[in-house]
Amino acid sequence: MTIKLYCMGESGNAYKAALALELAGLDWAPVHVDFFGGETRTPEFRKINVMGEVPVMIDGDLTLTQSGVMQMHITEKTGKFGGKDAAEAREVLRWMFWDNHKLSSPAGMTRFLMNFLAADKRPAEVIAFQQGRLKAAYQTLDMHLEGRDWIVGDGLTNADMSCCSYLFYPEPFGFDRKDWSNIDRWLSHIEAVPGWKHPYDLMPGSPADRA
Amino acid sequence: MTIKLYCMGESGNAYKAALALELAGLDWAPVHVDFFGGETRTPEFRKINVMGEVPVMIDGDLTLTQSGVMQMHITEKTGKFGGKDAAEAREVLRWMFWDNHKLSSPAGMTRFLMNFLAADKRPAEVIAFQQGRLKAAYQTLDMHLEGRDWIVGDGLTNADMSCCSYLFYPEPFGFDRKDWSNIDRWLSHIEAVPGWKHPYDLMPGSPADRA
Incomplete structure (x- = not known):
């Protein structure tokens, strides 16, 4: 099942999770969040994440927030990026x-x-x-x-x-x-890591959209 | 062997590790760091922790920095405080x-x-x-x-x-x-947790010392 990442290109914190998903070779798709329109502070969004922040990751039954937790989850799934001992x-x-x-x-x-x-x-x-x-x-x-x-x-x-x-x-x-x-x-x-992408190429949303 | 925690009472970050050590019932002792005298920014201290910060924990051969890492280490040692699943x-x-x-x-x-x-x-x-x-x-x-x-x-x-x-x-x-x-x-x-102590009672150093 495709992992969903609620994110926007402008978020460095979302980038941490998006880059780990991408470089781990996992099946994932970004879902754009309208941070600049106030979406993360709405009651609807707070129901998904009381912290009112992106990123949010949905992996099957799991809803994860905090990029560090997502990174460690990707390490658990794939054995990658967590250090060798x-x-x-x-x-x-x-x-x-x-x-x-x-x-x-x-x-x-x-x-x-x-x-x-x-x-x-x-x-x-x-x-x-x-x-x-x-x-x-x-x-x-x-x-x-x-x-x-x-x-x-x-x-x-x-x-x-x-x-x-x-x-x-x-x-x-x-x-x-x-x-x-x-x-x-x-x-x-x-x-230089194969598959590396810049945040604005990896996730939807950038200042250019609002120019 | 007694675990050493480099800390001072004024540091909330040190308190996170000190409180976990204390409530886990581990054998530990604080070592006072003269933060207000600039000790954490000296080259000597940077050799222990390049981040120039307290707390630093010495547990046998292990030197740990970042309170979150120490808390997780205490959980690994004791099975406490890490959640039940x-x-x-x-x-x-x-x-x-x-x-x-x-x-x-x-x-x-x-x-x-x-x-x-x-x-x-x-x-x-x-x-x-x-x-x-x-x-x-x-x-x-x-x-x-x-x-x-x-x-x-x-x-x-x-x-x-x-x-x-x-x-x-x-x-x-x-x-x-x-x-x-x-x-x-x-x-x-x-x-109300049995054994709980206030930061200024758990670690040496408080504003009263400099009054």
């Missing part, structure tokens, strides 16, 4: 938690504030503050990637697909991969 | 990710800005913005706890110990449990 599995999970806390959370927010809010509603002090936090996160990731091709072990894992998600987007939010040589090299490795 | 385990993990992303991340930051920065350095616009995000998180959690005693299933899990962590602190950051009746009731259930 218990030590790697812990390390993968470690970077997934770190990403949710320190990287994707401020990156998604800052990109939203700088690009998807009306120009006269963008809170300058908040944006500057979040960019400072993000810079500390880029430093941590770049330091970790020194001498490494992948975040954990010698191949692509959920840690990479979690941490990379917002870093592929073209909209400005204070990240330029040319400033971070190890991150830049690592992103190139991910892009 | 695969469906509950996914649900526990779901709320742990949500907490890291949407609750603990802004709560810890806002509490820091409002209480641990010099009064003339507190960024008012950032604080107001973060309090708005937090309010949305309290709403989600309160809605989920309607008619429930625990976040998942019928007893204490890592989901509760993750989401509750910053909500027990006395310093103001825009949370008053009296405003959220379901959260308030749920926090009372956690406080």
Whole structure:
């Protein structure tokens, strides 16, 4: 049965699950959610996910929310992307938690504030503050990637697909991969994985639709 | 062998691991980290944890970072707090990710800005913005706890110990449990668990030390 992923191209969190589905070779299809029209905050959507967020994954009888849970579910189904032993599995999970806390959370927010809010509603002090936090996160990731091709072990894992998600987007939010040589090299490795797709090519919905 | 937890009482993220260790009945001891003196950002500390964060757990040969990874390690060791079947385990993990992303991340930051920065350095616009995000998180959690005693299933899990962590602190950051009746009731259930301790009673270090 085809796995459904409620998502939109603009969501880096949805991308984490979509990329894992795609690269695992699973049978899946995206269902576009009209986030910008307020769909995720409707009572109907809250019945599917009380958190009022995408992505949501429907796999047969299972309804999953939180991209990290979906990534681990894909690992359970396919044996892929979870690390090759218990030590790697812990390390993968470690970077997934770190990403949710320190990287994707401020990156998604800052990109939203700088690009998807009306120009006269963008809170300058908040944006500057979040960019400072993000810079500390880029430093941590770049330091970790020194001498490494992948975040954990010698191949692509959920840690990479979690941490990379917002870093592929073209909209400005204070990240330029040319400033971070190890991150830049690592992103190139991910892009070179057979079957890799950019978020706007993998899921429906992009700023171009609203232009 | 005694498990060591590098921590300080002020850290809600450290509390998640400390509370799980304590309530699981494991042999553990805190090691105080001088966060306010800058210890977590030193090169020496970065060698233990490149992320420059507490908590860090040393269990024999294992060094773990990220509270969520520690909580899952304690579950593996003891069979406790992880949910009673695969469906509950996914649900526990779901709320742990949500907490890291949407609750603990802004709560810890806002509490820091409002209480641990010099009064003339507190960024008012950032604080107001973060309090708005937090309010949305309290709403989600309160809605989920309607008619429930625990976040998942019928007893204490890592989901509760993750989401509750910053909500027990006395310093103001825009949370008053009296405003959220379901959260308030749920926090009372956690406080009533035999062996429960407040963060400042469980770990060394509190604002009183620096007064």
